């Protein structure tokens with residue numbers, strides 16, 4: 001995901017809330033408290049305190065203060081010390097692509113006790129140990145409640161539509177959709193509220209339960225969009241390889257974010273269809289992005305990629321036409 005979220009659909013949320021209430025009564029669904037996973041087919045969702053604290057500190061280290069509001073002056077000073085240690089540990093790195101940070105998030109995701117795993121690097125471990133008692137008292141209950149609610153809203157949507165949507169993505173990309181999808185639901189999910197690491201059949205997503213753009217029915221689109229990053233890439237894998245081939249043949253350089261716009265369009269349109277088949281009117285997230293970042297992509301995508309998803313043209317032809325209409329020929 002790569003946008004600022006602004007629009008929350010109140011009507012959608014109300015419906016999803018009633019789904020969540022029903023979900024709590026169903027015997028097959030366990031609350032995702034502490035180490036408990038909520039499993040739905042290929043998806044495993046959790047609300048994990050170590051991942052939540054890690055993501056909160058990462059966010060504060062790079063973007064803006066994410067200190068719990070109820071800390072006393074002395075506690076806030078200790079929290080700031082931990083956040084400063086994270087700033088130093090993080091440096092200029094990006095947790096989406098940095099191998100060590102990807103491994104750290106994965107290790108924390110597997111931590112299911114009050115003890116940190118031994119293989120957490122000391123710089124991060126010291127900060128996490130310092131901040132965790134403060135986080136537990138001042139913020140964790142609130143974060144965990146929001147995360148578990150988000151999971152409870154998502155669960156029945158996944159149970160109804162995930163396999164159908166995974167098959168539709170596999171068909172659209174000509175490549176198998178990931179089969180093992182771990183979702184850490186957290187208060188913060190780096191810059192844009194969600195990101196994914198992993199490759200091929202395994203994906204590890206972090207999704208914010210608080211970002212308005214991930215809530216309500218959009219949660220279903222996000223739960224398809226994020227794992228797609230394990231198979232879609234800028235110049236390889238699904239979409240990327242098609243774009244690279246067309247770029248060579250046409251001597252045109254794709255815009256840097258065209259591959260991501262195609263990913264957005266695909267998950268948005270396929271989710272829209274799945275929800276329409278269930279009586280829901282849904283507006284894909286990309287509709288909010290054509291005037292911020294995806295300018296110039298709307299007409300080509302709605303013409304050619306839509307035609308491809310409708311089975312009217314080949315993927316190769318759609319990608320060629322989109323590339324032609326979104327870039328000038330190179331000289």
Ligand SMILES: [Zn+2]
Pocket residue numbers: 001002225226229260263
């Ligand atoms: Zn994305």
